[in-house]
Amino acid sequence: MKKRNKLFYAGVTTAAAAVLLAGCVETKSDVEDTKTDNQNSGQPAIEILGMAANEADMNILRDQLVKNGFEVKLNIQPDYGSFTTQKDAGNYDVALSSWTTVTGNPDYAVRGLFKSGGDYSDTSDKTVDKLIDEASTLTGKEAEEKYAELEQALVFDNAYIAPLYISKKFQGIYSKEVNPDTVRLPKSRAQAWEEISFNDQSKNATETLVLHQAIASLTSLDPIKGNDGSINTLNTNMYVRLVNLTDTDEVVSDGSLSIDHASSEDNKSYYFVLRDDINFTKVENGAAVDTGDLVSAEDVVFSLERAKDEKSVPDHRTYSIHENIDTVTVVDDIGELKEITSSEGGSILEALSDDLPAAIAEVVTDEKDVDNAAGKYQVVKITTADPFPQVLNYLAHQSGGIVSEAQVTAVNTFDVASYDPNKDIAYGDQSTVTEGASYNNQLWASGPYIMVKKNDYEATFVKNPAYAPGTENEPLINNISVRFIQDNDSALSALRNGEIHVLQSVPETKIDIVEGDSNLTLKTADSNAVSYALFNPSGREVSKSADLRKAVLYSINQDEFISYYQGNKLKAVSTVSPLINTGLELVADPEKAKEFLNAYKESK
The missing domain is CATH 3.90.76.10 (Dipeptide-binding Protein; Domain 1)
Structure with a gap:
């Protein structure tokens, strides 16, 4: 009998029906009008860094921030390499980021990211470090409670990140x-x-x-x-x-x-x-x-x-x-x-x-x-x-x-x-x-x-000719090509034409196209992928002011992202959200956003 070792955590997040909003995101002209008002009134400016593939998310976030009193600049980079270059250079206040916990355990969802010296954050916070280490040894209800403490410190107390949504997996097969x-x-x-x-x-x-x-x-x-x-x-x-x-x-x-x-x-x-x-x-x-x-x-x-x-x-x-x-x-x-x-x-x-x-x-x-x-x-x-x-x-x-x-x-x-x-x-x-x-x-x-x-x-x-030959583990196909196609629409078109055989990530807005094509099969699964806004940890006003970061945090309305993606996203609090339900929730609150924004201005 083959053994399977799994850590069981209480309250694992399950897919829930998303609430679709009756309204829609503001138009560009609406945003530009509000942006001009903000510029004239000396409102704080936020530079959002992201890739062209995530432009929809950048636009939604921009609209939400403008509506809550910010001036917004979009720094849209064409690919991951240029995005990383801009991020490493510190040319952002908020970087649209994502994380998939590819190991299936909650410690990985936070350790490499948010512990001091982590790969994607320069944040150095002894409280966060301590909570990460303490939570890593726990399971069940104790783990849930400790990760709730960690989320409270990471998101609500310090606003090091601002969550956007959890993604599902949609795979297209020729x-x-x-x-x-x-x-x-x-x-x-x-x-x-x-x-x-x-x-x-x-x-x-x-x-x-x-x-x-x-x-x-x-x-x-x-x-x-x-x-x-x-x-x-x-x-x-x-x-x-x-x-x-x-x-x-x-x-x-x-x-x-x-x-x-x-x-x-x-x-x-x-x-x-x-x-x-x-x-x-x-x-x-x-x-x-x-x-x-x-x-x-x-x-x-x-x-x-x-x-x-x-x-x-x-x-x-x-x-x-x-x-x-x-x-x-x-x-x-x-x-x-x-x-x-x-x-x-x-x-x-x-x-x-x-x-x-x-x-x-x-x-x-x-x-x-x-x-x-x-x-x-x-x-x-x-x-x-x-x-x-x-x-x-x-x-x-x-x-x-x-x-x-x-x-x-x-x-x-x-x-x-x-x-x-x-x-x-x-x-x-x-x-x-x-x-x-x-x-x-x-x-x-x-x-x-x-x-x-x-x-x-x-x-x-x-x-590899020497990889378990003659066993059930021997690879079946001799030759594989990984085609680099950055644009999602182009990748989907290549799938439909049979130019690629598997599209590992079908955009939520294109699911109906795959389902309606007799040459294709759509597969769906839960994922551990979380998209979030990461604040610049050094060299910017958001680096120094928790009030400014919290004003951004409470400007975010996750329902608007879920609506745009036709209900195919779930709410998130942190990168732990797909693995453990801590009971915490980020709720958009314009009054809180205004309160923290005013506190930031008064501190200047």
């Missing part, structure tokens, strides 16, 4: 060619490619599956150096992890590097028995080549040690996700597995013995000695200083992907402290796979696919 039953739509994890099949299975070996991604500029193909939408799906399919998430956020060994996993009774030690039928693959002459190098326990130790070490790579984006890991070791004594009691009762050895090709007769430390069929296994042990069962969710994140110790060490020969991006080439740099004179593909993939090359138009992937 079912004339692709079998929709093989295309998964998980709540949290990135799309899994290895299970997808054409209707005519004979095409799996010869035809190219064309997928879609809006962002063409890739942060890094080193799984620990990026944590954004440009690489999450790509790295998830290039690097195998110790565990995976099911479509409903359960942690399982299915389709991962571990055949089975177990935790100790005190939830401080976690054991993983490894499979021996996955090798690293590399690229030679445009093809994937089996390196013959087993994805082993030594590579797991190397990968996770560097994942939790802030100084292991320059510009490390994901270390906070893995900071609760204390040690990563290879078990060298089967006696330990017999002596330690598992969280299920019985021994760890008993807990690890489901679905093995042969009973564990010996644990080995050297990959050369591994032979699962003969009962010789490698077992990895991860410990945490304190009980922290959410560590399993983090191991399912793309940053938990297993890289080759030999290859990464061979490529990253520079000194991290003095790293110069103008001359030093780090493992996973997109320039090494980009077509042109600098092409020098360094990638070694442990997952089902490897990127062969990319350009501004698409990224090309081929199947």
Whole structure:
């Protein structure tokens, strides 16, 4: 029996019917008239930064702020790269942001974002830090209460963010060619490619599956150096992890590097028995080549040690996700597995013995000695200083992907402290796979696919020939292209024409088009995606004044966003909202907005 570890939280948010408003958003002329009045009266100015793809949200938010006494400037950037450049330069008061909790646990919804030094916020608040740490160890009603305290501090007490809505997932499939039953739509994890099949299975070996991604500029193909939408799906399919998430956020060994996993009774030690039928693959002459190098326990130790070490790579984006890991070791004594009691009762050895090709007769430390069929296994042990069962969710994140110790060490020969991006080439740099004179593909993939090359138009992937061959986990399709199309309407048009086979995110306003096309199939699921307005933490008036931020906060009417999206959004309070119902709610309140705005003016 395959075990599924899941954290159960009281009051998980469910999809609710949205209230459609009878009115509509103000017209541009209405807004411009009010804006002129604000300018003449010396009202505070707010610069909203966003991408062209989110222009509707920017317009709605602008209308709401203008109506509540602000002058508003829109800073609309054409793509994610230019948006990030503007954000990094601090050219905004409010940045339209979004976050999807791809690990399925609430700690991830806040730790990497809002804890001091987080990836997307420079906010340093000891109260917020303390609440994040306290909540991470709790479940059930206690977790709900602690996350409510966190939301109160994050949103209502300090207004570090202003929530807009929770999204649902709408996936479009060109079912004339692709079998929709093989295309998964998980709540949290990135799309899994290895299970997808054409209707005519004979095409799996010869035809190219064309997928879609809006962002063409890739942060890094080193799984620990990026944590954004440009690489999450790509790295998830290039690097195998110790565990995976099911479509409903359960942690399982299915389709991962571990055949089975177990935790100790005190939830401080976690054991993983490894499979021996996955090798690293590399690229030679445009093809994937089996390196013959087993994805082993030594590579797991190397990968996770560097994942939790802030100084292991320059510009490390994901270390906070893995900071609760204390040690990563290879078990060298089967006696330990017999002596330690598992969280299920019985021994760890008993807990690890489901679905093995042969009973564990010996644990080995050297990959050369591994032979699962003969009962010789490698077992990895991860410990945490304190009980922290959410560590399993983090191991399912793309940053938990297993890289080759030999290859990464061979490529990253520079000194991290003095790293110069103008001359030093780090493992996973997109320039090494980009077509042109600098092409020098360094990638070694442990997952089902490897990127062969990319350009501004698409990224090309081929199947890893050494990924669990002959098993149910072997990838079905040999060739995959990820087409970069930023504009949603253009992407939908490409889907309808069969130019792409899966559109992972169908705009809510276009659902009827997909449903009305006989060549397409629409899939729907809940998601952990939250859109919010992030305030600039430094260098602007909103950085210094909580009153000014709260005036913006209480100007936001989520019902107007839900109405625009035809009821296909849900209300949010924070990035935790899809995972835990804290009982808190943001209600638009023009009087409060005016009160806080006046308090800000009086403080000047």
